[in-house]
Amino acid sequence: MNTDILPESGTAAQRSTSYARQQSVNSSVVTGTFLDRARAALARQRAICARPQEHVDRVFRDILGQADGTYFGKKHGLSAVRTLADWKKAVPVRCYPAFEPYIQKLLDGDTNVLTRSDPYAFLKTSGSSGKPKLIPTTRHWRNLYRGRALYAQWGLYFESIGYDRSHGAAVLDLSWERSASLKPVSDFASYAISQRPASVSSVDWSPPWYEEDWFQGVDDEDYKTGLYRKLRLLASSDVRIIVALNPSKIVGLAEQLAERSGDLIADLRRGTLAGAPCGGADPLLADRLAAVQRAGGGALRLADLWPNLSLVVSWNSASAALYRPWLEEVTPGVPKLPFSATGTEGIVTIPVDAHHAAGPLAVDLGLYEFVPVEGRDEDADLEPDVETVGYRDLEAGRTYNVVMSQANGLYRYDLGDRYTVVDRVGEVPRMEFAGRGGFGSSFTGEKLTEEDVHTAVRLALGDDWPFRPLFTCIPVWHTPPGYTLAIEWPDGLALAPERFAAQVEGQLQALNIEYAEKRRTERLTPLRVLAVPPGTFAAVDQRRQADGASPAQLKHYWVQRNGDVLRYFEEALRQ
Structure with missing residues (x-):
């Protein structure tokens, strides 16, 4: 297999019981050497903002160099490209399906297809219809671009709490974890970007917590158990920064602490985790938390566990911005900074200052x-x-x-x-x-599309319906959020709405791996079906138009852009 990334430390079976090994000292504390590297990367990123064009030119030359002599390069005549104008004429703008033939050639074992540096693995993400996209990742790309970029944003996080306070502090990094096992595609390793198994070189992103037990993925561990394991293993540490991609994960961490406050205190008192020895007892911390628990009415908060918590980082724009009040509720008064605009295909922005949601374009990436x-x-x-x-x-x-x-x-x-x-x-x-x-909606990164919903409903309907029903999927913000499927329900249909909801839910999870993951981890509630009488959609449109909606706003969507329309359907049911 083409999986010659650096070896894992221990087998999957060993890592699956890593929570039971003694952890008397937290070795994930931030070191001076690591801080120096992050600080230098941040300074470099800021300098790029002052003089970006030389970096844009360098990236362009490197991309041409990577394409030189490849199957793609020959097919598009890239040997004659000298300028950006030449580049635009030679290469059309295209979506992922147009790249699939090239990806398939790589999976079939061909080399020199898209880049001179051949892929060592494929990053997997959900496509627009739920079919996974496979993004090639090469050592050249990882080392020269992707890996080092992460140091810059972390430099900002350490700077924001003070480099002096960062040295020796602990970090809880929820933005990714080392996967416990690989799922190959053809002869290549394949995994989600948040589950990278190992560094590829010394210049790759390799933080001090890289070998820590709490940072290792555990096979078959459910979402809530994983969060609790991290809480337990870092409970005695001086955690000052919590970082995640989606704010929902930080909220989930806080909820696990609140729900399992008693378990955590007992584990600290006994020195256990899941009934096994773990790191030795910490009776002083257990006593302190028990006193806080009694004074606060039973539920611990993150700041109770880590009094020096000084920064929370996550995406904070688009749908993720809806989490701001919820995130503030579980981390009151703790400063918030954004994670870089990072996708599987590449990084678009990197934060370099205190702006709450945006960052400068990553022109060097x-x-x-x-x-x-x-x-x-x-x-x-x-x-x-x-x-x-x-x-x-x-x-x-x-x-x-x-x-x-x-x-x-x-x-x-x-x-x-x-x-x-x-x-x-x-x-x-x-x-x-x-x-x-x-896109229709994405509360927690599920990226639910209109095609997802339309296909799921069509497959769930089967032959039970004599005609195409009117339906729409409405995002409903709650804690946690979820979706309501409003659908005109004909009289006399034997299928119960509850059973239909379960069928649509199953199809959605099969079609969209991100939606399935968010449901598995309970960051989304189960789909709810709101069965309305025939003619309701027309009545809702009339009511919305009477309230001032324009004809363009009344365009039918399989997934609504926001949840405001739900009240019209609920009012129609009450009449």
Whole structure:
């Protein structure tokens, strides 16, 4: 197998019981050497903002160099490309399906297909219809771009709490964990970006907690148990920074602490975890937490466990922004900073200052082009010959589709993401993620599309319905959030709404691996079906128009853009 990444420490079976090994000292504390590296990376990123063009030019030359002589390069005549204008003429803008033939050639064992540095693994993410996308990852891309970029954002986090307070402090990193096992595709390792199993070199992102038990994934461990294990293994540590991609995970951590406060106190008193010895007893901490528990009415908070908690980091834009009040409730008064705008295909922005949600474009990590969203069909892909503009031409307040070229072989890739320009950091636009074109909803990273919902309902209906029903999926913000499927329900149908809801739920999980994961970890509630009489959709449209909605707003969506429309359906049922 083509999985020659650095070896794991121990077998999967050994790692599955890693929580039971003694951890009397937390070796994941931040060291001076690591801090120096992160601080230097942050300084470099800030300097790039002052003089970006030389880095843009370097990235362009490197991408051409990676494509030189490859199957893709020959097919597109890239040997004659000298300028960005040449590049745009030679390579059309395309979405992932157009790359699938190249990906398949790699999976079949061909080399020199997209890049001169061949992939050693594929990063897996959910496609627009739930079919996994496989993103090639090469050592060249990992070492020169992806790995080192993470040091810069962590430099900001340490700077924000003070480098002097960071040295010797502990970090709880929930943004990824080392996977306990690999799931190969063809002869390649394949895994989600949040489950990278090992570093590929000394310049890759390798934090001090890389070998820690709490950071290792455990086979067949459920979501809540995993969060509790991390709480227990770091309970006696001086955790000052908590970092996650989705804010829902930090909220889930806080909820686990509240729900299992008694278990944690007992485990600390006995020196156990899941009934096995773990790191020795800590009766002083157990007594302190028990006193706090009694005074506070029974539930511990994160600040009770870690009084020096000084920073919380997560995505904080688009749908994730809905978590701001909830996140503040579980970490009151603790400063918040954003994680980089990171996707499986590449990194778009890296935060370099205290802005709560946005960061400057990562001009040194890829070649970026932009298409204004105004006047475009939000559900349509970009045209292959669409006119694009560069970072210098972006205007504050406007929103753009992103076209991204990376040294991993995704050239002029229609990312599907939209970003709004906030202002500029030096000469580089500061951009905030605004959502995905054609996407219906994504509370916790599930990226539920209209095609997901339409296909799931169609498959669940089978032959039970004599006609195509009207339906729409409505995002419902709650703690945790979920979805309500409003559907016109014909009289006399033998199928019960509850059974139909379970069938649609099953189809959604089969179609969309991200939705399935969020349901498994209970970050989303089960789908609810709201069965309404025939004619309800027309009545709702009339009511909304009477309330001032324009005809464009009354366009039918399989997934609603927000949950406001739910009240119209519920009012229609009460009449």
